[in-house]
Amino acid sequence: xxxxxxxxxxxxQALEVLQGFPGTKLEQLYRQxxxxxxxxxRMLPHLAKTIVMAMLYMPNPFLASDLDAWIRPxxxxxxxxxxxxxxxxxxxxxxxxxxxxRAYILGKAFAKSLRQALTGSGEHKSFGVPCRPPGxxxxxxxxxxxHARRQWEDILYYMVGSTTVGVEGQSHISDATKSxxxxxxxxxxxxxxTQTGFTFLLxxxxxxxxxxxxxxxxxxxxxxxxxxxxxxxxxxxxxxxxLGQGYSTANLSSTQKQMLDDxxxxxxxxxxxxxxxxxxxxxxxxxxxxxxxxxHSSAAAPTPTFDTGLAGGSGAASKGYIIVETNYRxxxxxxxxxxxxxxxxxxxxxxxxxxxxxxxxxxxxxxxxIAQGITADQIISYLAAHAHPQMLKSTPVLPPTVVDxxxxxxxxxxRMTTTSGYMMIEFATEAEYRDTVEYAExxxxxxxxxxxxxxxxxxxxxxxxxxxxxxxxxxx
Amino acid sequence: xxxxxxxxxVQCDPSIKAILLKIDADSGNEYIIEDLDEETLFVKESKVxxxxxxxxxxxxxTVRENTDSDSE
Numbered sequence: 001x002x003x004x005x006x007x008x009x010x011x012x013q014a015l016e017v018l019q020g021f022p023g024t025k026l027e028q029l030y031r032q033x034x035x036x037x038x039x040x041x042r043m044l045p046h047l048a049k050t051i052v053m054a055m056l057y058m059p060n061p062f063l064a065s066d067l068d069a070w071i072r073p074x075x076x077x078x079x080x081x082x083x084x085x086x087x088x089x090x091x092x093x094x095x096x097x098x099x100x101x102r103a104y105i106l107g108k109a110f111a112k113s114l115r116q117a118l119t120g121s122g123e124h125k126s127f128g129v130p131c132r133p134p135g136x137x138x139x140x141x142x143x144x145x146x147h148a149r150r151q152w153e154d155i156l157y158y159m160v161g162s163t164t165v166g167v168e169g170q171s172h173i174s175d176a177t178k179s180x181x182x183x184x185x186x187x188x189x190x191x192x193x194t195q196t197g198f199t200f201l202l203x204x205x206x207x208x209x210x211x212x213x214x215x216x217x218x219x220x221x222x223x224x225x226x227x228x229x230x231x232x233x234x235x236x237x238x239x240x241x242x243l244g245q246g247y248s249t250a251n252l253s254s255t256q257k258q259m260l261d262d263x264x265x266x267x268x269x270x271x272x273x274x275x276x277x278x279x280x281x282x283x284x285x286x287x288x289x290x291x292x293x294x295x296h297s298s299a300a301a302p303t304p305t306f307d308t309g310l311a312g313g314s315g316a317a318s319k320g321y322i323i324v325e326t327n328y329r330x331x332x333x334x335x336x337x338x339x340x341x342x343x344x345x346x347x348x349x350x351x352x353x354x355x356x357x358x359x360x361x362x363x364x365x366x367x368x369x370i371a372q373g374i375t376a377d378q379i380i381s382y383l384a385a386h387a388h389p390q391m392l393k394s395t396p397v398l399p400p401t402v403v404d405x406x407x408x409x410x411x412x413x414x415r416m417t418t419t420s421g422y423m424m425i426e427f428a429t430e431a432e433y434r435d436t437v438e439y440a441e442x443x444x445x446x447x448x449x450x451x452x453x454x455x456x457x458x459x460x461x462x463x464x465x466x467x468x469x470x471x472x473x474x475x476x
Numbered sequence: 477x478x479x480x481x482x483x484x485x486v487q488c489d490p491s492i493k494a495i496l497l498k499i500d501a502d503s504g505n506e507y508i509i510e511d512l513d514e515e516t517l518f519v520k521e522s523k524v525x526x527x528x529x530x531x532x533x534x535x536x537x538t539v540r541e542n543t544d545s546d547s548e
Binding site: 418447457 | 477479481483487488492496512513516518528531535
């Protein structure tokens with residue numbers, strides 16, 4: 001699969017959004033220690049974290065030549081990747097001394113906030129202000145989990161409900177959430193699920209929450225006159241809160257108070273009543289910036305696996321329920337309509353029993369799913385992630401024949417692979433071409449090249465551009 | 477001076493490429509910017525979806541597929 005997904009603990013969507021922010025806004029964001037810490041923990045590749053840590057208490061700019069000496073020659077690609085992320089997030093910049101060798105410095109606001117976050121100093125209150133409810137009316141974790149699960153599953157129900165007969169009318173989500181799903185292009189104007197929606201549905205809960213929050217972040221500023229910096233810093237703050245602890249709404253900005261209602265609808269926070277100035281983050285919120293899994297993966301059974309799933313306390317993964325045989329037959333031990341409708345997206349279901357459904361993966365059913373925008377890899381990873389404990393005893397978990405066949409069915413429908421990007425042409429010299437193409441290859445952007453025609457194709461251009469101007473500057 | 481052209485790289489079998497070239501020729505070179513090598517074409521970004529659609533139609537007309545894999 002994608003090689004970068006290993007080294008990046010980050011959520012790629014969230015990272016992209018941040019990279020799209022102008023420097024001044026990022027600077028504003030980094031004034032909150034909770035944000036700086038969350039960005040550091042969740043958005044940076046490992047090597048970038050190491051570099052930031054090393055530079056955090058460095059009084060002087062860090063020479064580029066020193067940095068190069070730290071990095072092993074075979075890890076140049078990782079170094080470039082780390083530097084690119086750091087500079088695009090405005091965490092690190094090249095020192096602005098006119099003379100002298102190239103050196104790096106950390107952004108002032110980011111460094112200060114991260115130091116505060118690590119040492120717990122300052123009076124910033126950015127990690128929330130815990131408070132006790134009046135009359136000792138403590139809300140327990142189970143209530144929070146119930147609330148989160150109910151709200152989130154309602155959203156998912158609403159989305160799959162449009163494809164399967166018999167699930168309709170079961171979800172009760174607010175109009176604001178409905179229009180948000182529409183704005184995010186997860187469902188179309190008539191409430192029918194779209195291609196983006198399918199992809200959304202098969203993601204991990206954590207990625208789903210992020211997807212939805214990002215739509216919110218993109219749309220709320222224009223629709224509700226909210227400040228995007230406020231929204232984002234609140235999201236990052238939620239990620240640093242503690243499950244089961246109540247927090248005061250008193251020190252929130254007006255935008256953030258407005259958000260409480262919407263986040264309550266998503267099940268990300270819980271408010272016992274609208275009158276008391278207190279809110280509780282649910283598991284959906286507290287796992288936003290950590291690696292722990294929220295609830296369990298997309299279609300969790302509301303009743304049967306509920307106890308096994310969440311009573312463990314640490315958000316342990318739910319028990320799998322899918323058995324796939326080498327003859328493409330599929331048995332799913334579930335009563336959840338949500339899980340069944342997700343399966344129905346790519347399986348031909350034949351029989352429904354009180355505690356299980358049976359069906360078969362067929363060429364038609366899989367290709368129908370693929371035509372709707374689900375990829376073979378998504379289907380396979382969904383089946384693997386929800387495999388029954390009996391299946392987990394064998395390695396590989398899924399029968400290889402089935403996995404291969406699903407992939408082949410996809411290829412069959414899609415006879416050409418397309419990559420959008422940029423064709424680089426008209427290099428003046430052979431050396432210029434060779435250096436640039438080698439760089440593109442090391443950073444993993446190269447898709448196709450022709451040495452004879454002296455041109456090559458990359459899927460992203462920003463990095464190539466900066467490499468070429470650096471190269472020119474170095475020559476001059 | 478180096479130039480960067482925006483577009484879509486299409487990689488496929490030579491047989492599929494032949495069909496794509498024919499579609500392009502029939503429509504008056506609406507799709508393809510450059511024929512790169514045996515398995516690669518450089519295509520206008522705005523036209524990719526319609527090219528895919530036309531390829532599907534052509535394949536459906538010409539290739540007869542075994543459709544009884546669904547039987548229980």
